[in-house]
Amino acid sequence: MEIVADDNKVQLVGEPLAVGDALPHFKLFDEDGNKVKMAELLGKPLVISVVPDLNTPVCSVQTKKFNQQADYHQNVRFVTVSKNTPLEQKNWCAAEGVTNLSVLSDEEESFGYATNLLVPDLDVLARAVYVMDAEGKVVYRQVVPNIGQEPDYLAALDALEQFEK
Structure with missing residues (x-):
């Protein structure tokens, strides 16, 4: 898949997960460097917000918006993934007061390769939002075509409504 970054077209390592796909196996790391496996994220609906670099304005805004939404969706797990x-x-979470969601590191690129969201030319993850059911099946996907733009938050949050009935 191709996306735009700084007015240049770049390729992802493959075709990202689609609606109906199962979340593949991967490992991430929490703020203390502990390994977090894909299976540990399941058990309730899951929003995965993927950002290229937390230390940039758009990624910061995206993470803070989902952090705020976590208060309103108590039965949903919110996770942000970046290569930071x-x-x-x-340090970013402490400085920005982000406490309602988990921020996980893909510094080893396990998630990026498993989900095909890695942009090898830039050594970052593509900007994306996934909503999964409790078993890890994708019910909503948005891979943002321009890495410098914010995702459609309302569409992602609308996908959560099916779990709140």
């Missing part, structure tokens, strides 16, 4: 190191993520 666990220490960078921990």
Whole structure:
């Protein structure tokens, strides 16, 4: 898949997960450097917000918006994934007051390759939002065509309504 970054077309490592796909196996790291496996994220509906770099304005806004939404969706797990190191993520969360969602590191690119969201030419993840059911099946997907633009938050949040009935 091709996306735009800084007015240049770049390729992802493959075709990202589609609606109906199962979340593949991967590992991420929490703010303390502990391994978090895909299976540990399941058990309730899941929103995965994927950002290229937390230390940039658009990624910061995206993460803070989902952090705010986590208060309104108590039965949903919210996760942000980036390639920032666990220490960078921990420092960013402390500075920005982000406490309602988990921020996980894909510094080893396990998630990026498993979901095909890695942009190898830029060494970042593509900007994306996934909503999964409790078993890890994709019910909503948005891969933002221009990495510098925000996702459609309302569409992602609308996908959560099916779990709140």
